[in-house]
Amino acid sequence: MQSVDLGLDTLPKLLIHNAGAIGSRPAMRHKDLGIWQAWTWAQMLEEVRAFSIGLGELGLKRGDKFTIIGSNRPRLYWAMCAGQALGAVPVPVYADAVADEMAFVLAHAEAMLAVVQDQEQVDKIIAVSDRLPHLGQVIYDELRGLKDYDHGRLIAFEDVQSIGRKKLASDPECLRHWEAGVAAGKGSDLSVILYTSGTTGRSKGVMLTHENTIVSARNANAFDRLDQDEEVIAYLPLAWVGDYIFSYVQSYVAGYCVNCPEAPDTVVQDRREIGTTYAFAPPRVYENVLTLTTVRMADASALKRKVFDFFIAVAGRWGEKILDGEKVPLTARVLYGLGNLFVYGPLMNQFGLSRIRVAYTAGEAIGPEIFRFWRGIGLNLKQLYGQTEASVYISAQPDGEIYADTVGKASPDVEIKISDAGEVMFRSPGVFAGYYKDPDKTAEVLTPDGWVHTGDAGFFDPKTGQLKIIDRAKDVGRLSDGTVFAPKYIENKLKFYPNIREAVAIGAGRDVVCAMINIDLTAVGSWAERNNVVFGSYQELAANPRVYDMIARHIDEVNRSLAEEEIMAGAQIRRFLILHKELDPDDGELTRTQKLRRGHIIDRYAPLVEAFYDGSATAEISTEVTFEDGHKGVIAARLVIRDMQPYPARAAKMERAA
């Protein structure tokens, strides 16, 4: 195990160290009013320190919890470190959480103080303030819209900093006192509580110590040789462990620069301007970009389309081999070089990936086709497997050992084993300190000798020696005849089609597999435009018979590919329907990190599930939906159910024995 050296065992200590060692290098940038504003490590220390001392004057002290809500902005990252310098514990909350979810987390964490981005978040806090007896001051970053509010409890970020700066100027002991406070912090201190958007039930507060996150970050940096020259863009939710480690802890440890986008919808342009070298994204991001490309290409001229298709085929054939440094024929190299000139290079540049060295996908399984596409055009895309409870890293793929269907080898210092029940378990220095105020849940997951139950079913692939994740352990079921039914496996196959945004496969304990489909409005909408299909809403488009025909063709192809795999052949999709609304985290159908909440969906759409299995050709459904401002409405629809013809299992392709 690598120990935390130089006594740099907390994030504020790392900040002070960096401000001295690499003080003039950029630590953070933020695009504001169209221009990138930069802060060096020395400047960032000054900002954090002023805010931290200001927080102290407001009464924040060691052990207190405080919340951070908003999008990726330097001040919110500074607030985390500023609080930690006092020994207080930040509790970031998803910025798009509805007021009720926010109230639960803030009340459970007993947050004393809130640092929020803007009026939207202030309004939410006001709406639930009677449920938050502990909450005192609310500090905001943007004044806009807040001018007329009662400022009894509201205070501006810069005002807190000027309290700090005044104190620093007037009290000669202040600086020494603050630094002594930082020095008193220990690696074993609680550094953050991250509430997981669990796929089941209320979220749990995962407690991570400074040592957990710093050792994990240090190992990860060493694994991919990340140093102070990296440029990353911070765009994932602050409350997600991935962003915490990647945009905060790893940056402090390596000394690299974190760039905050101008607005959530400018990330692609901002990434292009910065030229990130290291990226971390859930599969959905890679999927969306690919969907966007496919849609745009479908609208391009015939010549462009031909060139694109030709070189993408070349990339599919040779790209990965070239990336992995394998030997390929000269003609392949020449063709690939041309492809790079005409297609791959411009494409990578378009998405701001020209300078990228390492890109990770994590959070969920990625469709193998999507994975191969990106690697084919030269993106060093790798998979990793992690959890909040592990400070992210459990396993990752080393360079040159990349497979579409594995999640890599155990990360440095991590031990992995498979339990008798087939569940993946791990032990590492990143293992969390427990769920906040929930020892029962902690005991369920964390064994006395330090092993953590991941809840995922998996196995070590005998061919590659890498870990393979099949599905959530509790989701892997069997059909009534005993056939293995891995819903996510089927759903991922469906989701590769740009027209399918989300899919829910149902079949555990049933005699056949059925699927509910969400179409992708961008892709199908563009198709509709080109094919003169008129539609007024998502619901109308989803119910269109020609859209049904198109989805039926995709499902047919999925069935054919399932038939080629021995263990999956019995789980082909027999019936499907297209849902009348998009699955949405506000309705509890997806988690905030956009994972399916299968159990909830099956309950919510029980009439549809029933109709699948009683042979009806249509099904009535009316669902309550929550709008962005929290008020509720009802959407009703009559949905058509289509039957599909399964393929016979193909004996010839049965190499992959169970």
Next chain:
Amino acid sequence: MRAPSSREAALGEVLLAVEDVSLAFGGVRALTSVSFDIRKGEIRAIIGPNGAGKTSMLNVINGFYQPQSGRITFKGKERTSMRPYAAAEGGIARTFQNLALFKGMTTLDNILAGRALKMRRGFFWQLIHHGPALREEVEHRRRVEEIIDFLEIAAIRKIPVGRLPYGLQKRVELGRALAMEPDLLLLDEPMAGMNLEEKEDMSRFILDVNQQYGTTIALIEHDMGVVMDLSDRVVVLDYGRKIADATPDEVKSDTNVIRAYLGEPHGVSV
């Protein structure tokens, strides 16, 4: 920390007064002896059924139409005839019922166009693009960037507005009007043709403009819900005559107003 409630006390002096204005196109009387005022810092709505004379009223205010009789006093100065150019220089900006943007130009350039009146350096200075001209341009660009940030349209900064969806084009047009830093902002049906979400966004921007920049706003709107939520005071026109002038709540229960709206496709579902 509660949200703001009563604003009546905050309203300032009269910014614009319309007295006894009548406008006719040949035999059609568009406005008949209409009088009302707009006070500094308020959001003033002008409502009425189709053909009530709302847009005519707006066109009279910014000098596009010349009324046959009546007086208009703006910032304490009376004027009977005025050109739109003079109105713009005097601090009146507007948006249009049917967008009037430069479709081939980017969002940024469209909003910069709103700064044209504020440019002090002439054509040749700008051609030289050095010293004072450059400094001035940087300053204009900064103002425009503030508006882009304010209206949350950074992602479409460099996109030609012709390619944007309607709701966003409306927002760009508002941005161009704001670039003039007007004292009085006239909005002609800012929510026409928008869906609920776009309307909510636009309402928020209108309130924020009023609050942040202290801009006085006069708006015409069909959506009664929007009018009632946004405005401080409401003028109701019907067949070119003023039939009510009161707070939204009072207007809602006014029998004349209800009568004017009955049989109209919009109804008074407020």
